[in-house]
Amino acid sequence: MSFKDLTSYAFKLLLRKDYxxxxxxxxxxxxxxxxxxxEISKVVGEISSQGFxxxxxxxWNYFESKVKKGWGRRKIVYSLRQKGFKSEVIREVExxxxxxxxxxxxxxxxxxxxxxxxxxRFLLQRGFSFLEVEKILSLAQGNQLS
Numbered sequence: 001m002s003f004k005d006l007t008s009y010a011f012k013l014l015l016r017k018d019y020x021x022x023x024x025x026x027x028x029x030x031x032x033x034x035x036x037x038x039e040i041s042k043v044v045g046e047i048s049s050q051g052f053x054x055x056x057x058x059x060w061n062y063f064e065s066k067v068k069k070g071w072g073r074r075k076i077v078y079s080l081r082q083k084g085f086k087s088e089v090i091r092e093v094e095x096x097x098x099x100x101x102x103x104x105x106x107x108x109x110x111x112x113x114x115x116x117x118x119x120x121r122f123l124l125q126r127g128f129s130f131l132e133v134e135k136i137l138s139l140a141q142g143n144q145l146s
Contacts, residue, residue: 001035006043011052018058021048022084059085059093067097070104075127101132105140 006028013019013027021044028040047053059080066076073094080090104123112119116137123133 001032001039003039003043006032006035006040007047010043010047014047014052018061019053020055020058020084020086021045021053024053026084055085055089056093059089060097063093063097067099068103070107070126072123072127072129072132073099074129078127101136101139104128105136108136108140 009031010024010028013024019027024047025037025040025044028035028043029037032040044053062080062083063076066079071079077090077094081087104126108119108123112122119137119140120133123136124130128136
């Protein structure tokens, strides 16, 4: 397996989806198990040095998409760590991301009118902290949750 083949496959993967360096290396190893880790690291390093892997941008985009789906910070951070993104990058994005609760407030009002217990459980399962849950419930309380 040549360097060119590995690089070509890596670019094919990156065209479809953002990957962390670790996740890209795992995908390459999965596709080409006979290739030594040193060679895979070399390919990933080269691609990264050329700017084709931007973990900050990838983490920001992931954060943005999951917030729109109603995920809480804890769940998003956990998922990003599982995907192999660097903790420093995750933390930086988490602290600078403009988190908006309006979408989840509407969802809570719609799904759980008058049932604070179920709404709380729903929000905790979505990865919101206890403080965030209390804040969301107080904002959603507009005569629909007790």
